[in-house]
Amino acid sequence: MAKIKIPYSTKLLEVDIPDHNLAAILESKAHAYRAEGSQEEIVNRALDHPIGSASLEELVRGRKNMVIITSDHTRPVPSKVTMPILLKRIRKVNPDIDIKILIATGFHRPDTREEMIHKFGQEIADHEVIINHMSEDEDSVVRVGTLPSGGELWLNKLAMEMELLISEGFIEPHFFAGFSGGRKSVLPGVASAKTVMANHCSEFIASEYARTGVIHNNPIHKDMLYAARQAKLAFILNVVIDSEKNIIRAFAGDSELAHTEGCKFVMELASVKAVKADIAITSNGGYPLDQNVYQSVKGMTAAEAVCKEGGVIIMVSACNDGHGGQSFYDNMANAKSPGEVLNRVMKTGRTETIPDQWEFQILARILKKHTVILVSDMCDPEMIKKMHMQHAFTFDDALKKAFEIKGADANITVIPDGVGVVVK
Known part of the structure; x- marks a missing residue:
């Protein structure tokens, strides 16, 4: 069993990934970089x-x-x-x-x-x-x-x-x-x-x-x-x-x-080579970047780059400050599907952009191809569900759900800090 530390709020979550499922751990070399001086x-x-x-x-x-x-x-x-x-x-x-x-x-x-x-x-x-x-x-x-x-x-x-x-x-x-x-x-x-x-x-x-x-x-x-x-x-x-x-x-x-x-x-x-997988696990690097869903879309894009179409993204993010933008939330929650969001956004002219459009455009792009399970015990689960994602209070629950969707033999790529890498 591989034990991997993932940033969450102001702490690190240690998660267990079965060895036979683990395809890769993708990390920036900044974590091992030895700085010269204080x-x-x-x-x-x-x-x-x-x-x-x-x-x-x-x-x-x-x-x-x-x-x-x-x-x-x-x-x-x-x-x-x-x-x-x-x-x-x-x-x-x-x-x-x-x-x-x-x-x-x-x-x-x-x-x-x-x-x-x-x-x-x-x-x-x-x-x-x-x-x-x-x-x-x-x-x-x-x-x-x-x-x-x-x-x-x-x-x-x-x-x-x-x-x-x-x-x-x-x-x-x-x-x-x-x-x-x-x-x-x-x-x-x-x-x-x-x-x-x-x-x-x-x-x-x-x-x-x-x-x-x-x-x-x-x-x-x-x-x-x-x-x-x-x-x-x-x-x-x-x-x-x-x-x-x-x-x-x-x-x-x-x-x-x-x-x-x-x-x-x-x-x-920060450059890492993509290792495609059925399940991609990532975070937003912990506090302060994982305070809301709005910011957490950034980390999701790293997982998007390695997750196979139809795969599952597990996003570990506190979101203790809620959704992070009313327009962001409303445009996701009031749509019947991510596809509906994308269709509407792409018809919006350059000078007609509305608040938070860029964020819900990218989230909808991700959700159209992947299931996202957001792990947090600091936010309202209903808010997450209304935004077309699944919610889990613990990482273990999220992984269980992911295996139910993709099967027990699904391979997994872990990006502990999704905002810290450039996936090639």
Whole structure:
């Protein structure tokens, strides 16, 4: 019996898979990567050697004000490590600069006070100016151009008015932008709702290039790059983390060049060869990415890449924060089938995208070909069932159901962290 640890909320579930069923365990090499130095040393080393850019210190010298964009509560960016370093280095050369921290909520809900404390630590939460971007507040955004796709580009007014704009984030495989990090802090991070929806249209989501680990010819990435340039995103600090959410590498400098280098590194670590199976088991990497069903679709796409058509995907995800988007839930729950959802979405024009459409489009795509069993003892089972998935309180129950569907001899591929791999 193979014993495999799978992230679930803030812990690890140890699951048993019969040896004769197990086809493969697919994991990013990031889990075994041995970092050189402490997290602080790694970050400072990257800032000391910026890629394609002047140093952070040179950029802030003589400036009156600036904005630092950071990720929201759904992303495991280790801001307790990175933000103090950024603030210290900035204020060492410019003690009087006005710094505002802007949380890139994108289309998500605002961060709560408690989430800010958890993310930044008490000191920063108490003494820095931290602002949630509100994508649906039309008074807080300004139009700055037209995206290559034709959509209107509206960005956070505060970010556009400040003398200097930089961002922090992390790089991991992303299920339709190719990779997270870099330009994503601007679009969707601090863009208006209408801009996010134009960028996330059904045509782009359906593109063969809008896939995990793919940037070349990716129409979504192309829009995002344009948005970052228009925002004059001058500098980024992007980190790569392991399964324990610890920093193993950092990349700093030009928003495009430093991000590209980071993506190359992640691709080297995260690429795994697909091993097709009747049953695919995965997770969303635990907290904070498995707080809701909306985010959990990301991990499901890794399982989709290895699951045979008609197979079963077992998704281990806490979903303690519910579905994660009312439009996402309603469009799944109110449809008779995933096929109905897909048919309706593909008839929706680029400028007619509705909230959360991209997420229920991808979930419907997965559900049209596979049975999904979501494992959680932290959410409402009826919510899961109404979204055309099966529910199990325990992993053992889910595996039992999967064997009932595919047979006792079904082969199994396990991807312990579905958001951490690029399946080739």
